[in-house]
Amino acid sequence: MLSLDWNKLLRCVTVATVLSGVPSAQAYTWPNPLMEELDSQVYDRSDYNARKLPTGMRPSCGSFVFGEATGRANVGDWLRVAYHDMATHNKTDGTGGLDASIRFEESRDENAGDGFFNTIFFISPFANRYFSLADDIALAAVTAVEMCGGPKIAFRGGRVDAQEANAPGVPEPQQTLDEHIASFDRQGFTQEEMIGLVACGHSFGGVQNVAFPTIVPPSNDPNNTSGNAPFDSTFTEFDNKVVTEYLDGTTQNPLVIGPNVTTRSDFRIFNSDNNATMSKFADSSVFMSTCADLLARMINTVPSTVTLTEEVQPLPIKPTAMTLSFAGNGNIQLKGEVRFWNGSSDSDVKLFWKSRDGTTSPDFSVPLTLDTDHVTEPLVPGFPSLKSLWYDLPAISVNATQSISSFWFEVDGKVEDQNGVGYAMQDIVMMSNGSCLLLGDGTNVQLVLKFAIRADVKPSRVYLKADALDSSNAPIVQTTDLPLTTPESTLSGYNVWSATVASPINGWTVAVDVDGKTYETTYIVPGTSFSLSYANPTLCPQ
The missing domain is CATH 2.60.40 (Immunoglobulin-like)
Structure with missing residues (x-):
């Protein structure tokens, strides 16, 4: 019997979807306000209608919102917050996980430093009724990785925000190897996966003296006021330097070579299988694919009472802000715009609609106009030229007794109606x-x-x-x-x-x-x- 690597197959489907603009079997059907919002948060990253998480990586991946000379960067904090939020998970009883409980846990010793407060303060205004703070935390980590050299990470939404703290359980540098193995096992990760998750997580960031004075000394550098000791030489870029520098003996990672042997937790973890796993990660492609899988599992580790959505895929033709409004003269107006994923600027696009009773007519159609100033960059890793184009609706006015029950498109003569479902509108x-x-x-x-x-x-x-x-x-x-x-x-x-x-x-x-x-x-x-x-x-x- 033929054996299939389902993870590899799904990655291929995702890439094919991104390249062609054709939805996979996992794509959602419009209208779906939750999935529409998640789609926008994941794929509308730059320029027109862009969401705000990517601003944390502007003007560069070395940006830090809370000071210019701290020696720190948002990317390290954002990935750390997501892991620490998840690390309370208990696979046995299903409690804990990535649920934004971290906002109640910041004062614990296991959550030293102000990165948790800073991150929540910056990203919380981007949350809304369809994008929980827990989703916000998860996507902040994904955004940091994807925008700063890392792989595409499959994202699902639907996380539920906790209303109280979870039980403590984040691993700490002074703990023994056995304690770390037990902690990651409780979270749902094997010893090999523990090595991978720590290596992936420590591609960003470092250890700051202001948070860990017993691990790293203060800095006299005026551009490093936090006393940040990076995990590797490219601590604002997602790459495998944390691995290769460890293997070739040039690492300055304070959790590997720090003066306090007790807190050399990265050394104990990396070396726990005689460097077998780390040696594999010397191959950048292996490191990237492993991190894509492990980080997706990390952010998908949620309380057992929570069911996540399907993987968020971009809707190829996505109506946005589509509104019916009562014009006051007995007519109803349809307004909105349409995002075409990886669209062509020379396409001929028309919109058609049905009245409330299902009637169609040649008169129930209008051409859509491409607004050349309205272009969005999804910034998908590996595909820098991908762009979404936006088409405007002209003035559409119908008699209120007829109304509009659904619409669809023709693109260069081809009907686009979500496989016969159409795009439904409510007029209640x-x-x-x-x-x-x-x-x-x-x-x-x-x-x-x-x-x-x-x-x-x-x-x-x-x-x-x-x-x-x-x-x-x-x-x-x-x-x-x-x-x-x-x-x-x-x-x-x-x-x-x-x-x-x-x-x-x-x-x-x-x-x-x-x-x-x-x-x-x-x-x-x-x-x-x-x-x-x-x-x-x-x-x-x-």
């Missing part, structure tokens, strides 16, 4: 023209919401869902009920309502519950698609 609730901000005295800004609900539905609840961060910097959704009394108007089968609420700072939607189902307006992440977003209303007329 939508924003209406006229939402605006009331500034008041400047300290109590209010949002005047104008929204329309189909007159043939009877919602049991209507409410605002607004993103916020809790006291521990984890994203939460706050809800505010919107009482309905008398509609401002009724037109073309819709009731138009108005409500005034405290203005949300972050993303928000209006939701309605109908017969056990929830329908809501389009969620638009702040800082993206500004020109399309009703989430940025103008000031109310005085």
Whole structure:
């Protein structure tokens, strides 16, 4: 019987997907707000609509957000935070893992240094209702590796933020080899995998005197105020120097040659199989492929109660910020833009739609226009020329009694409809023209919401869902009920309502519950698609 290396096969499928723009069997179907957001976080990295994690690697991988002369870099902190968060996992009882509990564990001796606070402080504003802080921590590590010379790491989302600390359990330099082997075994890693994970993790960063004064001495270098002693000579680039310098005897890794023999934990770990594993890693390709697998396993080590999503693949044709809005004159407008993964600038693209009752017509179509200024770079390792192109929708207005139930595309004459499923739209609730901000005295800004609900539905609840961060910097959704009394108007089968609420700072939607189902307006992440977003209303007329 033919034996298949499934890990290798999946890596090949992933590369083929990236190159061709064709989704693999794991690709999601739009609409799926969770997967859409994860797709954007992973693959919209630079230029138009780019997400913010990559800014931690700007202008270079040597950047450090909290000072220019510390001798440190964000990349080391970000990878360390992800491991320390995961390292509380207990494979026997399924507790612990990468769940953002690290924010409750920063004061422990096993989490020495300010890298945990710094990292959470910097990345937490990027979290939202579909991108947990735990996902944020995991992707920060992935982003650091992928943008700074490392391999592509398969990413899954859906991590759940813990609400309390997990049991202690992060390995410490002064522990014995047996203690380290037992600790990694509890986490779910063998001795050989322990060697690999430590080598991969220590491709970045070093040990700072300010956090570990008994391991490394202070520095007199004005450009190294933290007293950072790097693990290798390229501590801001992901490569196998931590291995080759160890093997050839040139290493300055303080956990290998430091004056305190008790804290030479890297030496004990690397040498624990007589350097058999480290010798394999002298081959850069072996090191990179092993790190891709081990780091993916590391970030996917979560509490047993959590189920992660499928691997996040880029949707080849991805509608973004697609909104139906009530125009106030009995018409509905469709607005939005479309990302074409690795698209061609000379493609002929048309959008077609169906009315609410499923009717189609030659008139139900428009050409899309490529905006040459709107280009996104995914920055996928090994494929620097990949780009996503964005097409704008022209003004699309339909009678509200017809509405739009779904749409699809033709690209150079070929139908693109998600294998016959189409791209579905809900028209139960939508924003209406006229939402605006009331500034008041400047300290109590209010949002005047104008929204329309189909007159043939009877919602049991209507409410605002607004993103916020809790006291521990984890994203939460706050809800505010919107009482309905008398509609401002009724037109073309819709009731138009108005409500005034405290203005949300972050993303928000209006939701309605109908017969056990929830329908809501389009969620638009702040800082993206500004020109399309009703989430940025103008000031109310005085």
